[in-house]
Amino acid sequence: PFAVVFLTDGQPTIGETEPDRIVENLKKAPAVADARIFVWGVGGDLNTHLLDRIALDHRGERYYVLPGEDVEVAMSNFYDTIASPVLTDLELTFEGAVRVNDVYPRRLGDLFSGHQLVVVGRFTGEGHAAVRLKGKLMGQPKEFVYEGKFQRHEQNAHVPVLWARRKIGFLLDEIRLRGESQEVKDEVIRLARRHGLPTPYTS
Numbered sequence: 730p731f732a733v734v735f736l737t738d739g740q741p742t743i744g745e746t747e748p749d750r751i752v753e754n755l756k757k758a759p760a761v762a763d764a765r766i767f768v769w770g771v772g773g774d775l776n777t778h779l780l781d782r783i784a785l786d787h788r789g790e791r792y793y794v795l796p797g798e799d800v801e802v803a804m805s806n807f808y809d810t811i812a813s814p815v816l817t818d819l820e821l822t823f824e825g826a827v828r829v830n831d832v833y834p835r836r837l838g839d840l841f842s843g844h845q846l847v848v849v850g851r852f853t854g855e856g857h858a859a860v861r862l863k864g865k866l867m868g869q870p871k872e873f874v875y876e877g878k879f880q881r882h883e884q885n886a887h888v889p890v891l892w893a894r895r896k897i898g899f900l901l902d903e904i905r906l907r908g909e910s911q912e913v914k915d916e917v918i919r920l921a922r923r924h925g926l927p928t929p930y931t932s
Contacts, residue, residue, distance in 0.1 A: 730817050730839060733761060735783065736769045740776050748779040755783060765789040765839070767811070769804070772796055782906060788838055813842035816864035816871060821848060826856030827879045833895035840864070849892040855880045893924040901928065 745751055755761060766787035768780045771794045784791040792807065794800050819837035823829040832850035840846050860875045900917050904910075914930060921931040 730814060731764045732789070732811055733764045733766045733787075734769065735766055735780075736771065737775070737780070738770075738772045740774065741779070748776065748782075751779065752782050752786065756786065761787060767807070768792070769794065769800075769807075771800060778905060781902065785836070785902075785906075788836070790838075810841045810844065814839055815842050816840045816862075816866055818865050819846070820863040822861045822863075823852075823858055824861060825858030825879075827852045827854040827858045831892070831896065833892070833899055835899065847891075849888070849895050851892065852879055890924050890926070893920045894926055896920060897926060897928055 740746075741748070741751060745754065755766075764787060766783055766789040768784040768789060768791040770777065770780050770791065773796055775793065777791075777793070780791055783789075792803065794803060817839040819840060821832070821837060829850050829852045832848060834848070837846065837848070856879065857876065858879050860877075862873045862875070864871055897917055897920050900913050900920075904913055904917075917928055918930050920926070921928045
């Protein structure tokens with residue numbers, strides 16, 4: 730996939746400086762219609778709200794480097810990663826006796842060599858089901874099907890915590906990008922207390 734690396738050290742200061750217009754202009758730009766935009770924010774005075782939106786809207790990732798961190802090493806590792814895509818435009822579906830919901834991450838993106846994709850979710854019902862993973866390999870459609878039995882396992886106590894951590898992360902992103910609502914805040918607090926996780930609202 731075509732990738733754009735956006736490296737910035739702070740706030741928009743030249744040309745268009747209104748964050749909402751910058752996001753809209755990017756969506757309309759033909760040159761980045763199919764591109765992944767990987768955002769690198771360097772320094773402590775960053776508009777993370779804007780940078781997060783750019784990365785999420787354009788199927789990329791965001792990376793933040795604090796003052797004093799070695800940018801060169803981090804960038805070198807990053808380039809090694811994106812140079813070796815394994816599957817792009819990933820899509821995961823479930824078929825069979827169970828219903829799956831609350832799956833995270835919501836957007837799967839691309840899978841690169843040497844990396845793994847961890848997907849967590851909740852299911853209702855028990856029995857046989859097929860997990861279908863679709864993507865593109867060198868631009869050509871590719872599909873993998875994994876079949877198995879979905880059933881409750883009390884001994885896997887770490888799985889609900891992993892799911893809760895992912896969901897809380899998603900909800901905190903929503904608050905940062907769209908503003909705080911009492912309903913979302915209450916859900917973060919409920920999940921954090923139930924699973925013993927620290928958040929900006931709990932300790």
